[in-house]
Amino acid sequence: MIQRHFDYLVVGAGLFGSVFSHEVMGQGKSCLVIDKRPYVAGNIYTSKVRGIHVHEFGAHIFHTSDREVWDYINQFAQFNHFVNSPMAVYKEEIYNLPFNMNTFSRLWGIKTPNEAKAKVGSQVVSLPGGKEASNLEQQALALVGRDIYEKLIKGYTEKQWGRDCVELPAFIIKRIPLRYTYDNNYFTDPYQGIPVDGYTAIVDKLLEGAKVLLGTDYRNFCKEQEQCREQGKDCFSWDKVLYTGMIDEYFDFCLGNLAYRSLRFEKEDMPEVDNFQGNAVINYTEREIPYTRIIEHKHFQFGEGEGTVITREYPADWEPGMEPYYPVNDEANNQLFAKYQKLAQKEKNVLFGGRLGQYRYYDMDKVIKAALLMAQEEIRSTV
Numbered sequence: 374m375i376q377r378h379f380d381y382l383v384v385g386a387g388l389f390g391s392v393f394s395h396e397v398m399g400q401g402k403s404c405l406v407i408d409k410r411p412y413v414a415g416n417i418y419t420s421k422v423r424g425i426h427v428h429e430f431g432a433h434i435f436h437t438s439d440r441e442v443w444d445y446i447n448q449f450a451q452f453n454h455f456v457n458s459p460m461a462v463y464k465e466e467i468y469n470l471p472f473n474m475n476t477f478s479r480l481w482g483i484k485t486p487n488e489a490k491a492k493v494g495s496q497v498v499s500l501p502g503g504k505e506a507s508n509l510e511q512q513a514l515a516l517v518g519r520d521i522y523e524k525l526i527k528g529y530t531e532k533q534w535g536r537d538c539v540e541l542p543a544f545i546i547k548r549i550p551l552r553y554t555y556d557n558n559y560f561t562d563p564y565q566g567i568p569v570d571g572y573t574a575i576v577d578k579l580l581e582g583a584k585v586l587l588g589t590d591y592r593n594f595c596k597e598q599e600q601c602r603e604q605g606k607d608c609f610s611w612d613k614v615l616y617t618g619m620i621d622e623y624f625d626f627c628l629g630n631l632a633y634r635s636l637r638f639e640k641e642d643m644p645e646v647d648n649f650q651g652n653a654v655i656n657y658t659e660r661e662i663p664y665t666r667i668i669e670h671k672h673f674q675f676g677e678g679e680g681t682v683i684t685r686e687y688p689a690d691w692e693p694g695m696e697p698y699y700p701v702n703d704e705a706n707n708q709l710f711a712k713y714q715k716l717a718q719k720e721k722n723v724l725f726g727g728r729l730g731q732y733r734y735y736d737m738d739k740v741i742k743a744a745l746l747m748a749q750e751e752i753r754s755t756v
């Protein structure tokens with residue numbers, strides 16, 4: 374007999390929804406998981422092309438300083454020892470990121486930390502009378518000086534936000550870490566790597582035991598089930614919902630739209646090319662080049678796979694219907710989100726989670742942590 378009643382309807386088969394499902398199923402609960410996309414894993418979805426795991430929604434590097442989360446995710450995957458060391462191209466020049474002694478040495482031909490500090494010190498532009506920066510350009514110039522700002526920050530940031538740095542608020546860049554060591558490892562977390570079988574395989578494992586319906590939008594699904602019920606047909610039912618879609622969409626945008634930045638990914642399959650750029654991630658910091666970075670996926674797995682696949686990443690304004698990648702957590706949007714949260718608290722038997730349900734930029738480790746906490750809370754409250 375087909376199971377029709379579930380303890381949870383989980384909307385979204387991304388990382389949050391799948392970790393939550395796995396945990397509650399481990400406590401004997403049943404989950405019906407739906408996703409409007411035709412595949413599981415949400416934004417960490419990886420497809421496979423000639424042995425290359427393609428990060429379809431941008432480079433995803435797992436990194437964390439949380440031992441518990443690291444041990445948790447390692448139950449579902451084996452990780453390689455990839456270390457993120459992106460490069461930046463500005464015109465004909467190529468630099469190491471994050472800003473470190475390799476970058477400074479290439480910029481100024483210097484060798485020692487003292488020389489680099491002196492150079493930065495001579496270039497920073499302090500504001501008269503200790504005044505606060507009134508835009509991002511002033512802020513960046515005060516923090517790192519002209520060369521780093523103009524070659525490595527200005528054009529990239531302007532492409533990311535679609536606005537000139539002088540029109541962007543200073544708070545976007547609170548601090549710009551400068552590393553006075555020859556260390557190209559982007560992250561400082563003790564645990565870092567890429568799952569050797571790709572991210573989708575992790576989500577497949579997390580969702581074992583769940584009933585998964587893909588290509589299924591929440592609103593339409595609810596309507597269909599309602600109609601089924603009215604017609605006395607067999608239909609799905611559930612006690613509680615975990616919603617990991619956009620919180621404003623759940624409430625039919627009744628208080629207005631939350632703002633996002635979007636991205637466009639242009640994938641190019643190059644079966645005849647062995648090695649296109651020699652690194653997994655290269656940022657393009659000139660404003661005149663429309664994309665912000667090129668990912669060459671095979672370098673996440675040390676060159677495994679035949680040919681190569683690259684993806685150019687273009688920042689884009691978000692409009693309804695586009696994928697909302699980055700929440701714009703400015704004051705106005707945070708206030709609007711707080712109002713939606715108040716509505717959410719009044720909803721009976723509905724939980725909101727994940728980057729869209731909580732309107733927050735979340736790295737994967739933070740998503741896992743939050744989903745584990747929510748599942749524990751659920752288990753506690755239903756015992």
Ligand code: FAD
Nearest residue numbers: 385387388389409415416431433434591618727728736737
């Ligand atoms: P999602 O993955 O978005 O899952 C939500 C799911 O809900 C989606 O599958 C969606 O289709 C579905 N859904 C939404 N609405 C509905 C509906 N109405 N009906 C049915 N289904 C619905 N993190 C890192 O740790 N390291 C990185 O290097 C990193 N790089 C990133 C790069 C980019 C470009 C971006 C945008 C993010 C990056 N992240 C990274 C963050 C990472 O992608 C997120 O932490 C993670 O994907 C969030 O999982 P989620 O389940 O909250 O959301």
